[in-house]
Amino acid sequence: MAAGAKQPTGRYGGRTAGERRAERRQRLLDAGLRLFGGGPGYRATSVSALCEEAGLSTRQFYEEFSNLEEVLAALHTLINKWAEEAAMSALATMPEGGVEERAAAAFRAYASCATCDPRRIRIAFVEVVGVSPQLEAQRLARRGRWAEVMLHELKRAAVRGEAAERDYRVAATAFIGAVNGLLHDWTAGAIDASLDEIVDELLLMLIGVLRPKGWRAAP
Known part of the structure; x- marks a missing residue:
């Protein structure tokens, strides 16, 4: 490595990758609370509906959870x-x-x-x-x-x-x-x-x- 080169910090928008992932997970849990507990219920909720409620993509969902x-x-x-x-x-x-x-x-x-x-x-x-x-x-x-x-x-x-x-x-x-x-x-x-x-x-x-x-x- 060249002298003076810096290791990548993994920060984007002032947040680390771990912080961004934790925020996505929390948004999915908050959406689950609203849909499972106050909306149509667990059995009537799809992955796409949960992602729409959370404002995230299905790709981001499957980075955090395997299924609903x-x-x-x-x-x-x-x-x-x-x-x-x-x-x-x-x-x-x-x-x-x-x-x-x-x-x-x-x-x-x-x-x-x-x-x-x-x-x-x-x-x-x-x-x-x-x-x-x-x-x-x-x-x-x-x-x-x-x-x-x-x-x-x-x-x-x-x-x-x-x-x-x-x-x-x-x-x-x-x-x-x-x-x-x-x-x-x-x-x-x-x-x-x-x-x-x-x-x-x-x-x-x-x-x-x-x-x-x-x-x-x-x-």
């Missing part, structure tokens, strides 16, 4: 990540709180994050269901992650004498399934209730799991 299912999977992951961060942040603010207070804070933070944009909840609880074996595996893995969080809280309550001492593995999985089913039906308009009423009902269900008939608090 990957866009849906990425959105599902993001929506759950945001909701988990909200719930964990709520729990972190009350480390010494009782199980009812901690559960109420976590449920409210989770539900508020998931439902703050109707498009998010439609994608997470409606559009993602039954798409493919791969996406079903991702959906069930995410439910399993929520069940682990739930199991940790249930065990914590039992240790503190706020709940019955027993194996909560099945109960945690069943409860998360109930949460998903309830939010799915609520999103679909099958349940006429406010978000506060939904959270209150979840709390009643949780206390029933933690404190069966005849249970007494430890002294």
Whole structure:
């Protein structure tokens, strides 16, 4: 290389190739959120329609994703990540709180994050269901992650004498399934209730799991 020659920076318009690619990916995800969650839905959206919505070419689409299912999977992951961060942040603010207070804070933070944009909840609880074996595996893995969080809280309550001492593995999985089913039906308009009423009902269900008939608090 000749003395004084410079290595190419890969910059165009003041941005690196990586920055431009990240922007394209974000534009495709934003378009997916609008079309899958607020427009015709995942199954009625084509690659060309998504690209038109994002203002990008199909060539640019295939540089980021192999197919539309990957866009849906990425959105599902993001929506759950945001909701988990909200719930964990709520729990972190009350480390010494009782199980009812901690559960109420976590449920409210989770539900508020998931439902703050109707498009998010439609994608997470409606559009993602039954798409493919791969996406079903991702959906069930995410439910399993929520069940682990739930199991940790249930065990914590039992240790503190706020709940019955027993194996909560099945109960945690069943409860998360109930949460998903309830939010799915609520999103679909099958349940006429406010978000506060939904959270209150979840709390009643949780206390029933933690404190069966005849249970007494430890002294």
